[in-house]
Amino acid sequence: MIQSVDRAVAVLLELQGARRLRLTELASRLSLPNSTVHGIVATLVARGMVEQDLSGRYALGPGVLRLSNVYLDSNELRLRALTWTEALAERSGCAVRVGVPLERDIVVIHHVFRPDGSHQMREIGIDIPAHGTALGKAVLAFDPTRAQRLFAVAPLPKLTGRTCVDTDDLAAQLERIREDGIATASDEAILGEAEVAAPIFDANDTVIGAVGVVLPTSDAPTDRTVSDEVRRTAVSISRELGATAWPPRSTQREPTET
Amino acid sequence: MIQSVDRAVAVLLELQGARRLRLTELASRLSLPNSTVHGIVATLVARGMVEQDLSGRYALGPGVLRLSNVYLDSNELRLRALTWTEALAERSGCAVRVGVPLERDIVVIHHVFRPDGSHQMREIGIDIPAHGTALGKAVLAFDPTRAQRLFAVAPLPKLTGRTCVDTDDLAAQLERIREDGIATASDEAILGEAEVAAPIFDANDTVIGAVGVVLPTSDAPTDRTVSDEVRRTAVSISRELGATAWPPRSTQREPTET
DNA sequence: AACACGTTTCGGCATCATCGAACACCTCCC
DNA sequence: GGGAGGTGTTCGATGATGCCGAAACGTGTT
Numbered sequence: 001m002i003q004s005v006d007r008a009v010a011v012l013l014e015l016q017g018a019r020r021l022r023l024t025e026l027a028s029r030l031s032l033p034n035s036t037v038h039g040i041v042a043t044l045v046a047r048g049m050v051e052q053d054l055s056g057r058y059a060l061g062p063g064v065l066r067l068s069n070v071y072l073d074s075n076e077l078r079l080r081a082l083t084w085t086e087a088l089a090e091r092s093g094c095a096v097r098v099g100v101p102l103e104r105d106i107v108v109i110h111h112v113f114r115p116d117g118s119h120q121m122r123e124i125g126i127d128i129p130a131h132g133t134a135l136g137k138a139v140l141a142f143d144p145t146r147a148q149r150l151f152a153v154a155p156l157p158k159l160t161g162r163t164c165v166d167t168d169d170l171a172a173q174l175e176r177i178r179e180d181g182i183a184t185a186s187d188e189a190i191l192g193e194a195e196v197a198a199p200i201f202d203a204n205d206t207v208i209g210a211v212g213v214v215l216p217t218s219d220a221p222t223d224r225t226v227s228d229e230v231r232r233t234a235v236s237i238s239r240e241l242g243a244t245a246w247p248p249r250s251t252q253r254e255p256t257e258t
Numbered sequence: 259m260i261q262s263v264d265r266a267v268a269v270l271l272e273l274q275g276a277r278r279l280r281l282t283e284l285a286s287r288l289s290l291p292n293s294t295v296h297g298i299v300a301t302l303v304a305r306g307m308v309e310q311d312l313s314g315r316y317a318l319g320p321g322v323l324r325l326s327n328v329y330l331d332s333n334e335l336r337l338r339a340l341t342w343t344e345a346l347a348e349r350s351g352c353a354v355r356v357g358v359p360l361e362r363d364i365v366v367i368h369h370v371f372r373p374d375g376s377h378q379m380r381e382i383g384i385d386i387p388a389h390g391t392a393l394g395k396a397v398l399a400f401d402p403t404r405a406q407r408l409f410a411v412a413p414l415p416k417l418t419g420r421t422c423v424d425t426d427d428l429a430a431q432l433e434r435i436r437e438d439g440i441a442t443a444s445d446e447a448i449l450g451e452a453e454v455a456a457p458i459f460d461a462n463d464t465v466i467g468a469v470g471v472v473l474p475t476s477d478a479p480t481d482r483t484v485s486d487e488v489r490r491t492a493v494s495i496s497r498e499l500g501a502t503a504w505p506p507r508s509t510q511r512e513p514t515e516t
Numbered sequence: 517a518a519c520a521c522g523t524t525t526c527g528g529c530a531t532c533a534t535c536g537a538a539c540a541c542c543t544c545c546c
Numbered sequence: 547g548g549g550a551g552g553t554g555t556t557c558g559a560t561g562a563t564g565c566c567g568a569a570a571c572g573t574g575t576t
Contacts, residue, residue: 002301002564004533005266009305009321016325019332023554033535038555043260047267048360053334054461056542056554060329062358062365063267067274068326069383071318074277076311100320102306107320125327203312260533262564282522291566296524314523314573 007032008040012060015050020057068125077200077209078110080240085112085211088233092226094213096233097123098200099135101143101209104150106136109209131170132159132189134197138210140170141177142199142247162187181234181247182227183210186217193217196227198234203242211237265290266298270318273308278315326383335458335467336368338498343370343469346491350484352471354491355381356458357393359401359467362408364394367467389428390417392443392453396468398428399435400457400505420445439492439505440485441468444475451475454485456492461500469495 007030014029015021021029027037041058044050048063072078078098085096089112098110105127113120130136130150140147150156156165164170177183186194197212211234213226235246265288272287273279279287285295299316302308306321330336336356343354347370356368363385371378388394388408398405408414414423422428435441444452455470469492471484493504 001304002262002266002297003562004260004262004564005298005301006305008260008263008266009302009307012325013305016328019328024552034554035536035556036534039260039533040263042555043263044267046259047264047271049267052554059332060325062329062360062367064322064325064329065365065367065383066360066385067270067318067322070274070277071320071322074317102320102324105324107324109320109323125323127324261531262533280522281524292523293525293567294565297564300524 004040007037008044011037011040011044012049012064015058015060020053020059022057026058072109072124075109077202077237077241081110081200081211081237084233084236084240085110088211088213088229089113089115092213092215092229094215094226095120096211096213097135098211099128099133099139099209101130101136101139101146102127104130104153106130106133106139106210108135128189129157129159131156131165132163132185134183134185134195134212135210137170137173137177137185138181138183138197138199138212139207141174141183142201142207147171147174159189160187160191162191164188178247181231183212184227191217194219196230198227198231199247200234201238201241201243201246201248203244205243205245205248208241210234262298265295266302269295269298269302270307270322273316273318278311278317280315284316330367330382333367335460335495335499339368339458339469339495342491342494342498343368346469346471346487347371347373350471350473350487352473352484353378354469354471355393356469357386357391357397357467359388359394359397359404360385362388362411364388364391364397364468366393372472386447387415387417389414389423390421390443390447392441392455392470393468395428395431395435395443396439396441396455396457396470397465399432399441400459400465405429405432417447418445418449420449422446436505439489441470442485449475452477454488456485456489457505458492459496459499459501459504459506461502463501463503463506466499468492 010030011026014026023034023038027034030037041050045052048061050058051061052058081098085098089096093115095114096112097108099106099108107127108123108125111123130140140150151167154167158165181198183197184195193214194217195212195214197210199207200209200211202208213230238246268288269284272284281292281296285292288295299308303310306319308316309319310316339356343356347354351373353372354370355366357364357366365385366381366383369381388398398408409425412425416423439456441455442453451472452475453470453472455468457465458467458469460466471488496504
């Protein structure tokens, strides 16, 4: 692990959290001397990853935008999910999201609008703490290592009044998810939104993401047909990616299977 | 400028060009030893900026996606352009794009669909060589330093048969653009697409981007009313950003005005 | 089973990033 | 108008750190 590269990424993530930062603020947040971070941001500015506004504050630059487009276009999971998610949205009448884990969050990499044609925000790129979304719980249930890491650095943030932040409670939820392959959440990240999600596996039978629907909490909290549709979609995508079983019999405890 | 950070960005840009690369390919493209780039990509992988697929190849990771969303939301120019571009699309009946310069390219940071409701691709994040698009020429005309840098490293890529790659010819075009503040292009980046664009200035009277419409080449190549609308939009956005004049009387030759 | 390819690890050397302090700059306040 | 505080930026010496060669590991191939 290279120190300066790691710090450069830390700078970007810091700018991601607080959109505009003075050099001094940035330095103090990272607990580094002024001149050290200056060297880093100067490099990033030269490359267009960061830009400096008129008042001298720093923000993310257009370079990151170019990168994200390529990521979306080249992402295998997203490519395979395109048709299946479209069909799921059509059949369920709900918005569909595909997410992948990143650190403690789920990043939405694909989003199909609810078919009713109403005005909706495009949610690609947003990130939600994994424990507060069905997508995240679906992933965590089949990635014990990640779940342990997440629980170890508690306390978990409470997004709404109904976000579950108790690790024992969450562990029990994950156990149930392992049994039927379906994760749910209601009002846990955004009030009024309920979710049903299922994990997606790759050719290694490793969970790499999840697919799920979003619907108003009032509408249909728990309907068997919806979860069946979601599960079927997750199975189809996993199969396209080369997964052999769904869910895989031996949930890989550690990536040390030989 | 920090070497390893610069190299890390170079890795990301290389992965942007070729979506999937083996470590060896990556190393040879950067003319660096294998182990050196391995250290860099390992750091980027740990941070989620790069991910490694099953076959060991590297690609961009979900981390870049999170970053881009924040960039779009926090971009001052984009924020100010939102309402004006909406209106421009409505009045002109064309798709509208806002772009900012990055190295030799223009990156599209905002895109309003043509109001006819047809299926269109979202173009946010794509980048086009500056000399092949009206957005780019509008910027280059009022940023002589950038234009010189661009011309210095010719040859310019020829995107279509009608892309202008002759620097003298381009310089003459920029001169005309400086006069009336309107840049045009027809079939120069994509066959069948014509553009009309105008530059946007900030509170320093420095050009920071451009706004323009896209229309079928066959439709209306050069109509005075369209360019007036485009110009008016650029003026409005520039004014919101604090620009004092449009275009500024003294095109800043160098950023050394005191 | 042996090979060939590519990825990953390891350790010594020299480079390179680091950090403190001084400089230039602006804004705000007196 | 002039000073004081807070910025961002530059510079140079120090030694920690990233760089690179070569060797080991893992994987798919012949």
